[in-house]
Amino acid sequence: MKVLVLGSGVIGVTTAYFLSEAGHEVTVIDRQDGPALETSFANAGEVSPGYSSPWAGPSVPVKALKWLTMKHGPLVLKPTLDWHMYAWMLRMLRNCTGARYALNKSRMVPIAEYSRDVLKDLRSRTNIAYDQRMQGTLQLFRTQKQLDGIGGDVEVLKQTGVPFEVLDPEGCIAVEPGLGNVRGKFVGGLRLPGDETGDCQMFTERLAEIATAAGVKFEYGVTVTGIETSGGKITGVNTSAGKYRADSYVMALGSYSPIWMRKLGQPIPVYPVKGYSITVPIVDAARAPESTVMDETYKIAITRLGDRIRVGGTAEISGYNLNLNDARRDTLVHSVTDLFPGAGDIGQATFWTGQRPMTPDGPPIIGASKYANLYLNTGHGTLGWTMACGSARVLADIMSGRKPDIDASALGPQRYAA
Template sequence: MKVLVLGSGVIGVTSAWYLAEAGHEVTVIDRQPGPALETSFANAGEVSPGYSSPWAGPGVPVKAVKWLLMKYGPLIIRPALDPHMWSWVFKMLRNCTAERYAVNKSRMVPIAEYSRDVLKALRASTNIAYDDRAKGTLQLFRKQYQLDGIGGDVEVLKQYGVPFNVLDQDGCIAAEPGLGAVREKFVGGLQLPGDETGDCQMFTTRLAEIATAAGVKFEYGVTVKAINTDKGRVTGVSTSAGEKTADTYVMAMGSYSPVWMRKLGQPIPVYPIKGYSITVPIVNAKAAPESTVMDETYKIAITRLGDRIRVGGTAAIAGYDLSLQQGRREALEHSVGDLFPGAGDLGAATFWTGLRPMTPDGPPIIGASKYSNLYLNTGHGTLGWTMACGSGRVLSDIISGRKPDVDASALSVSRYN
């Protein structure tokens, strides 16, 4: 079967890889000059199935007000006359109940855990390297009430068999020795030892190279102009490089997927949530993090990637704005500088922003669309890197007519009906 994948971020490339592995003839097109140059380029670097939770949850509306008032708060809302923005916000707020949180998390954890296992198998079969480490995630609590409030999360981790450790100050320092210099700034942590880290852009680029050697065609600098349909099927894609046709099509365009799905008459509740990161060269390895430390107060992830520290965070509801805001850089610098002083050269850090394609309930959208030969793989939010390999494998199984190893029925777009 000929398959055309729209998008060469980590979701598009993993989809292409597993489709090719299943025996399909695959072509990937992207408007950028190479793979992983948008959302996948400089994310926080976490492969964190243990941290896979919906943003919408009990108490979030109250917390949101607090976050908006904090100097280095993790949330920004820039109101606009955009009906899609307000529709998404309303749907997200509707999911902020204990019952819906439990359902949504139950849909996210299995695909995230499965994806981590699929990634391990991919590493074993290809020897792909991407500044990867398997030393877990440490959710760090600066305040006692944060540590006291983890009971619900711990119960969910137990329910799904996700390994975890509740740590005091000494335990946190044993896991992350660089925190030894600032022990007075935190009270404890929740460690998820099964989590991993790695450079998503490096992974995606190298997987694209491996996929190319396996016969996948990548066409870069190709802009989609129209997706043509007839009688319930996609008949072709008009692009800046001419008409592209296939038997089956995959929508993996991240935050731009909903734009095209609206044009196709099937709106999907995916909205761009803007995030920021800095990448800091390490100047004192002993003072740097070993893996990922999640600064729970500011919702900022601090991750070791080889000889660099990636610091990522912020949820800005601001449409498709890609401007860099200096205040966001200051927030990232404050978190890493406060917890790992002297570890990196902040003056030499690079500053980046990207758009996360977020659903209002949390789980991604994977599976069939209303068009018989168009499939969706989008809406992963902050967990695209975490869920990429599993999502690509599941989508390949669905397209190939095989039963996926995990139940993906609740991830289809039909759940919004």
Template structure:
């Protein structure tokens, strides 16, 4: 039987994105007094604002894997390549890249994926349970993900991926062009542009921003306090405990603290002299109003050639992609927009009104090995929930539930022993 702390704690969650808000929700459900601090005017206005919209446990894989260094060179040379590196005099960038390259072996890939898949599947199930108990709606669909292959070489290269899916019991379907069209009827108009696909029927889609907004409202109804437009300047320690957080509106204290600031978590941890290897990898998206519903995707299509996700969100198409390593630079580069427009225009011509599309970018908090950082730090009352990379939306509910259990001295439903920061000390 699970134990619950008798004393209700005051818990301060630093960060109001999807990770911070889901953490606040499950902490409140566990009976704690929760305050969320964020510098924006509302929830989910940074990395969670316009992501690709996928809840995809089947694609929960480390970026670092065998063959990636060679592929990276090819991607950098492509006109619409999925990878961009903008070199800078930033020691953290180069150290992070070196650590990522160190993880590009078959052995490390297997270990890291084994840490990610259970969390991603648990998170999907937690999201489903949340939806059933609260009725939360966020333009969600449960119609799977189709990974689309334009070349036979790509299709032939799925054997390794399929073995991994089998190992973890992830449902999948290998499809010929007719099967792809059955799953995504609009692809019939461009039948000559692909040779087959790999479909994961258990994946879902949904608007992460809409979800976070509505969950924040539910948090308020459960007594959670949100302090927006409040900039966190530093976290103050005394020996092995955090004593308070200094903000532009004065200092604030709690019994426990959760660092859920995405890429910016690393900066505050460096001030505490406990660095974590989380670095921003910028992603881009365009949101396109649907012009012809019959010519638009039904769910999510992954364009394998350009590593672009094309997702149906209500009356919009969200097109997301690119891994740009350029530090905390939030400039919008038009070349990235052209790549996204090329992919969706090539596969779903006429589906959306491209001239009315909005362009966005966000900083994904990436670890060099892939799994996020969830758990207590070396400080007795400071916890991490960051480093989810491209899987923040996929892993949000599971990560939050696990951390709420840890803070509440409960045994989590899944084993998360290797997700804590101590794995980098080994």
């Protein structure tokens, strides 16, 4: 079967790889000059199934009001004239109940756990290297109130069988020695030893090379201009490089997927939530993080990637714009210098922003569309790197007529039909 994959981020490239492995003839097109040059380029670097939770939860509406007033708050709202923004926000608020949170999390954890296992298998078979570390992640609490409030999360971890450790300050320092320089600034942490870290862009580039060697064609600098349909099927994709035809098509355009799905008459509630990161060269390894430290107060991830520190965070709802905001950079700098002073050269830090494709309920959208030969792999939000390999493997199985290793039926777009 000839398959055309739209998008060469980590989702598109992993999808292409597993489709090729399943025996299909695969072509990937992307408007950029190479793979992973948009949202996958400089994310926080976490492969964290243990943190796979919906943003929409019972306490979020009240917390959001507080975050919006904080100087270094994790949430930023910039109203626009795009009514899709407000529709998405309303749907998210509808999911801020205990019952919906539990349901949505139950859909997210299995695909995230499965994805980590698929990544491990891929790594063992290909020896792919991407500055990976398998040293877990540490959620760091600056206040006793934060630490006392983890009971619900711990219960979910127990129910889903995810290994965890609740640590006092000395326990946190034992796994992250760099925190010893600021031991008075936190009261404890929640460690997930099974989580991993790694450079998403490096992984995607190298997997694209492996896929190319296996016969996948990657065509860059190609912009989609139209999608043709007939008889309930996609009949071709018009681009700046001409028309592409295939037997089946995969929509993996991240935050831009909903734009095309609306044109195709099947709207999906995916909206861009802007994130920021800085990448800081390490100057004192003893002061730097060993893996990922999640600064719970500011919702910022501080990750060791080889000889660099990646600091990522902020949820800015402001539509489709990629403007860099110095205030967001200040928040990232504040968090990393407060917890790991002297670890990196802030003066040499690079600043980046990207659009996370978020669903209002949390789980990604993986599966068949209303068109017989169009499939979706999008809406992963902040968990694209975490869920990429598992999502791709599941979709490749669905498209190949095989039963996936896990039940992903609740992840399809049909859950929004009502």
